[in-house]
Amino acid sequence: MLFNSLDFVFFFVIVTFLYYVLPFKSRWFLLLAASCYFYMAFVPIYILILGFTIIVDYLAGIYIEKSIGKKRKLLLICSLVANIGILAVFKYYNFINDNISFLATSIHLKNNIPYLNMLLPIGLSFHTFQAMSYTIEVYRGKQKAEKHFGIYSLYVMFYPQLVAGPIERPQNILPQMHIKHQFSYANMAEGLKQMAWGFFKKLVVADRLSIYVDTVYPNPELHNGSTVALSSIFFAIQIYCDFSGYSDIAIGAARTMGFDLMTNFKRPYFAKSISEFWGRWHISLSTWFRDYLYIPLGGNRVKVSRRFLNLFIVFIVSGLWHGASYNFIIWGALHGIYQIIGLLIKPFVSAFEGKLPKLGAKTFNLFKGVFIFIIVTFAWIFFRANNLSDAYLMIKNLKTLGQMPFLGNGVNQLGHCFIAITLLFIIEYFMEFKPEIKLMDNKYIAVRYASVLGLLFIILIFGVFNGGQFIYFQF
Amino acid sequence: MEKINLKRFFKNLLIFTALLVAADRIIGYALEKAYFSLKAGQFAQTTYTLDKAAPDILVFGSSRALHHYSSSILSDKLHKSIYNAGSDGQFLPYYCAAQEVILQRKIPKIIILDVNIWELGPNDSKYIKLASLLPYVSEHPILKKYTAEISDYENIKFISKTYPYNSTLLISAYDHLFSNKLPSDDRGYFPLVRTIPKQQFEHYREQQRIYNEKRAKQKIKIDMNAVDYYRAFLQRCEDLKIKTYVIISPTILKEPKTKEKILLKIIAEEYPNVTFLDYSSDATYNNHYKLFADEFHLNDTGAKKFSEELADKIK
Numbered sequence: 001m002l003f004n005s006l007d008f009v010f011f012f013v014i015v016t017f018l019y020y021v022l023p024f025k026s027r028w029f030l031l032l033a034a035s036c037y038f039y040m041a042f043v044p045i046y047i048l049i050l051g052f053t054i055i056v057d058y059l060a061g062i063y064i065e066k067s068i069g070k071k072r073k074l075l076l077i078c079s080l081v082a083n084i085g086i087l088a089v090f091k092y093y094n095f096i097n098d099n100i101s102f103l104a105t106s107i108h109l110k111n112n113i114p115y116l117n118m119l120l121p122i123g124l125s126f127h128t129f130q131a132m133s134y135t136i137e138v139y140r141g142k143q144k145a146e147k148h149f150g151i152y153s154l155y156v157m158f159y160p161q162l163v164a165g166p167i168e169r170p171q172n173i174l175p176q177m178h179i180k181h182q183f184s185y186a187n188m189a190e191g192l193k194q195m196a197w198g199f200f201k202k203l204v205v206a207d208r209l210s211i212y213v214d215t216v217y218p219n220p221e222l223h224n225g226s227t228v229a230l231s232s233i234f235f236a237i238q239i240y241c242d243f244s245g246y247s248d249i250a251i252g253a254a255r256t257m258g259f260d261l262m263t264n265f266k267r268p269y270f271a272k273s274i275s276e277f278w279g280r281w282h283i284s285l286s287t288w289f290r291d292y293l294y295i296p297l298g299g300n301r302v303k304v305s306r307r308f309l310n311l312f313i314v315f316i317v318s319g320l321w322h323g324a325s326y327n328f329i330i331w332g333a334l335h336g337i338y339q340i341i342g343l344l345i346k347p348f349v350s351a352f353e354g355k356l357p358k359l360g361a362k363t364f365n366l367f368k369g370v371f372i373f374i375i376v377t378f379a380w381i382f383f384r385a386n387n388l389s390d391a392y393l394m395i396k397n398l399k400t401l402g403q404m405p406f407l408g409n410g411v412n413q414l415g416h417c418f419i420a421i422t423l424l425f426i427i428e429y430f431m432e433f434k435p436e437i438k439l440m441d442n443k444y445i446a447v448r449y450a451s452v453l454g455l456l457f458i459i460l461i462f463g464v465f466n467g468g469q470f471i472y473f474q475f
Numbered sequence: 476m477e478k479i480n481l482k483r484f485f486k487n488l489l490i491f492t493a494l495l496v497a498a499d500r501i502i503g504y505a506l507e508k509a510y511f512s513l514k515a516g517q518f519a520q521t522t523y524t525l526d527k528a529a530p531d532i533l534v535f536g537s538s539r540a541l542h543h544y545s546s547s548i549l550s551d552k553l554h555k556s557i558y559n560a561g562s563d564g565q566f567l568p569y570y571c572a573a574q575e576v577i578l579q580r581k582i583p584k585i586i587i588l589d590v591n592i593w594e595l596g597p598n599d600s601k602y603i604k605l606a607s608l609l610p611y612v613s614e615h616p617i618l619k620k621y622t623a624e625i626s627d628y629e630n631i632k633f634i635s636k637t638y639p640y641n642s643t644l645l646i647s648a649y650d651h652l653f654s655n656k657l658p659s660d661d662r663g664y665f666p667l668v669r670t671i672p673k674q675q676f677e678h679y680r681e682q683q684r685i686y687n688e689k690r691a692k693q694k695i696k697i698d699m700n701a702v703d704y705y706r707a708f709l710q711r712c713e714d715l716k717i718k719t720y721v722i723i724s725p726t727i728l729k730e731p732k733t734k735e736k737i738l739l740k741i742i743a744e745e746y747p748n749v750t751f752l753d754y755s756s757d758a759t760y761n762n763h764y765k766l767f768a769d770e771f772h773l774n775d776t777g778a779k780k781f782s783e784e785l786a787d788k789i790k
Binding site for chain 1: 480481483484487490491494495498499502506603606625626627628631632635637638640641642644645646649678679682683685686689
């Protein structure tokens with residue numbers, strides 16, 4: 001079920017209403033049943049995969065807690081193998097097979113391993129990572145094993161964040177599932193406002209920009225450099241609004257029932273360095289990789305060359321997490337390289353900044369922000385292009401940057417895109433630099449009502465109501 | 476505490492809903508006024524097509540129809556009144572809807588249906604673009620079956636008075652401000668006066684070569700729903716004995732014989748009153764870039780030449 005559908009509006013109203021009407025003891029069951037229904041609205045049969053990982057990790061958690069020494073480690077490995085195994089089969093099998101075929105052909109052999117012809121279960125990487133964080137935390141002794149099978153299932157399946165995160169940690173969400181959440185006006189109002197903001201990002205910005213992006217990216221041979229540049233900038237903003245919009249709706253929907261999910265985005269395009277960008281972008285995944293891959297690899301407590309290698313590995317894996325193709329690997333590798341260069345030049349940049357006058361420092365900050373946006377956008381080309389040759393063609397076409405870009409159907413298409421981007425920029429600028437100016441949380445009721453109504457009517461007047469699904473569902 | 480919270484929530488929800496409904500009515504009314512008071516531009520043309528047009532000859536199609544059929548030439552040569560109901564970015568479902576509405580008012584003597592070569596190919600946007608009919612549903616309830624193609628809950632969305640005017644504000648404002656600067660409207664025909672530069676044409680030829688090579692390797696699915704619309708359009712013409720011309724108008728490059736193009740011809744030939752004319756491989760136009768405004772449309776010179784030629788054929 002898509003958040004940007006009327007089905008979801010009905011679903012949300014009914015589930016939230018029942019949540020508060022039902023006695024506390026039955027709430028977990030309601031949320032679990034609702035989450036199953038939500039998930040099965042995509043491809044029903046895939047609930048079995050989810051069921052399998054839930055049973056494996058539930059049992060693993062209990063037995064890991066009871067065990068010590070090698071047995072404890074073995075149980076963790078079994079759980080991780082089961083989770084990664086499912087990911088490998090559904091997400092990476094065909095990719096690996098492709099590579100085997102390529103290697104076999106290059107030495108004049110034939111690869112007879114059959115391909116799997118099935119859809120990737122929606123949100124597989126998200127709930128698998130959430131499930132893995134549970135068993136790892138139990139293994140580390142930082143989380144008690146959950147004995148209530150229903151509550152554990154709900155931890156993996158909680159519908160707001162089931163298919164596209166935020167990827168929660170058990171320490172944050174599991175205790176909340178044992179608490180009776182009283183109806184709170186503040187939670188309800190705050191949650192609904194955050195959902196409205198998420199809908200604005202998705203319907204007004206992301207889905208509007210996607211019309212242009214989806215015209216250009218499938219046929220790069222038909223477009224000049226200006227069009228490639230414009231569509232890539234649009235995609236950079238589209239993917240941010242699509243994904244962070246989803247997170248806002250998820251966090252808001254959970255908040256209406258009293259649950260606090262972790263923040264997933266903090267206006268990443270205001271970042272002035274690549275490391276700051278990653279501190280603001282998909283925070284739940286970045287911290288997952290930090291805690292479960294980067295630090296176990298040695299983190300910052302190793303010599304510099306090893307630290308750089310660790311960083312690079314993390315970003316390659318992050319690329320692979322997004323998808324089984326060389327496009328995503330290159331996207332990850334580019335970010336790895338950006339990070340390493342960023343760390344190498346950091347002392348020089350800081351020294352240079354220290355010598356600048358106040359105005360110069362502000363200008364330099366602006367330059368850094370624009371530069372980060374440009375290099376991040378360049379990497380997005382690999383992320384969005386259908387394959388490597390399309391990405392290459394798009395970058396090659398950048399030579400013709402001076403030509404007139406493709407205008408779509410003129411005022412209608414590009415005009416709406418620019419209105420959407422301008423509105424987004426103005427609102428996010430105030431959120432970032434003038435947080436004291438609060439319209440939707442203003443002390444005057446008239447301002448609060450007017451701003452919420454204003455946001456809803458911007459969505460109604462400028463939104464795209466027949467846009468596609470969220471980009472990150474495919475991961 | 477929970478009861479107080481609940482009471483407060485429902486009280487505020489009630490006030491908010493009342494304000495929302497009131498604002499929806501006011502904004503919807505303002506947008507409706509802005510939309511239907513337009514004198515020129517695409518919206519005004521759609522309004523004229525659906526509410527008033529009643530000529531002897533009707534031209535249906537996308538922007539290629541709009542820019543390719545000179546109403547004055549066809550009207551003068553054929554001694555009949557004409558209206559060009561071509562609409563930017565539209566496909567068969569829209570032509571079908573417009574045809575059904577107009578036929579309730581007047582049965583024309585001739586219908587020209589300009590089809591794109593990609594008309595029957597897979598493309599969901601052809602249904603989403605039916606949203607341009609939303610402002611007319613209250614006046615023409617027959618359109619509901621077409622707008623139902625947009626999404627599952629279109630009829631519920633009509634509760635809002637603002638929704639039918641979604642995405643219209645910007646164009647309404649633009650047309651109110653600048654429509655007097657648009658080329659004069661010749662019974663729907665919208666002439667394009669520019670000419671594609673040679674360099675742009677050659678670049679397009681190269682792009683198209685790569686695209687056609689790529690396309691030849693792909694398995695293109697036929698959109699059977701679009702086929703149904705195509706048949707419904709032609710069947711209505713057949714039932715009312717309207718002489719109909721299905722035309723693929725001139726293209727800047729010779730178009731390959733695709734599955735969709737062949738099917739357009741085969742289906743058209745099933746109807747005795749329908750004549751199928753394909754100019755997409757006509758050497759008079761292919762590669763003659765000076766007759767084109769851009770990669771997809773004839774300019775005014777090209778359109779007039781084509782309209783003269785077509786009128787002679789129809790006579």
